[in-house]
Amino acid sequence: MTERPAAPAPATVLLLPGWQNSGDTHWQTRWEQGHGYHRVEQADWLWPRRGDWMARLDEVLLEPGRESCWLVAHSLGCQLVAAWAAHSGLTARVRGALLVAPPDIERADMPPQLGSWRPIVRARLPFAATVVASSDDPYATPERAAMMAADWDASLCSLGNCGHINGEAQLGDWEEGHRLLLALAAQAGSA
Structure with missing residues (x-):
């Protein structure tokens, strides 16, 4: 009988x-409710500014009990992790990151609200990471997702046709994604 990897403590998982x-039907919301994970709230969800979001992640990581965290990012949250990791002095507090559906923010058809996020930060991540991509994501081709994973030195997991891997994909609790988080924790050595 194989042992299941231990789940990271809920207080140490930052969504x-x-x-x-992420709305009510999004797997991140369901993980927050079902596993007790902590959502990092941003001041402006509609007109996001990269520097503001990076500063907010630093603030949360400086809270008591956040010395050893796991990041679970979706979409623009993936670009946040890459940009933050290239500039923050707090990267040692992160054990690993699950990066789900990173968007290609360099595409010409991206909304103007995302202009401050260009260019994509392509530096190697200083912690273990897994990029989860879909073959029919409307915001990134499989090739661009693979390039981001390679640039970030992250492993790549392709789900096949799952759209943007969000609430519209109707993934429910997305147990497969949670197993990927547990595998990442086991690979990086859960603390």
């Missing part, structure tokens, strides 16, 4: 939603 936040 990083993307542009416009």
Whole structure:
């Protein structure tokens, strides 16, 4: 009988939603409710500014009990992790990151609200990471998702056709994604 990897403590898992936040049917909201994970709230979900979101992540990581955290990002939250990791002095507090559906923010058809996020930060992440991509994501081709994973030195998991891996994909609690988080925790050494 194989042992299941231990789940990270709920207080140490930080959920990083993307542009416009994660709604009621989004797996991040369900993980927050079902596992007790902590959503990092941003001051402006509609007109996100990269520097503001990075500063907010620093603030949350400086809270008591956040010395060893796991990041679970969706969409623009993935770009937040990459930009934040390239500039923050707090990266040692992060054990690993699950980066789900990173958008290609360099595309010409991206909304103007996301202009401050260009260019994509392509530096290697200083912690273990897994990029989860969909073959029919309307915001990033599989090739661009693979490039981001390679640039960030993250492993890549392709889900097949799952759209933007959000509430519209009707994933429910998305147990497969939670297993990916547990596998990442086991790979990086859960603390």
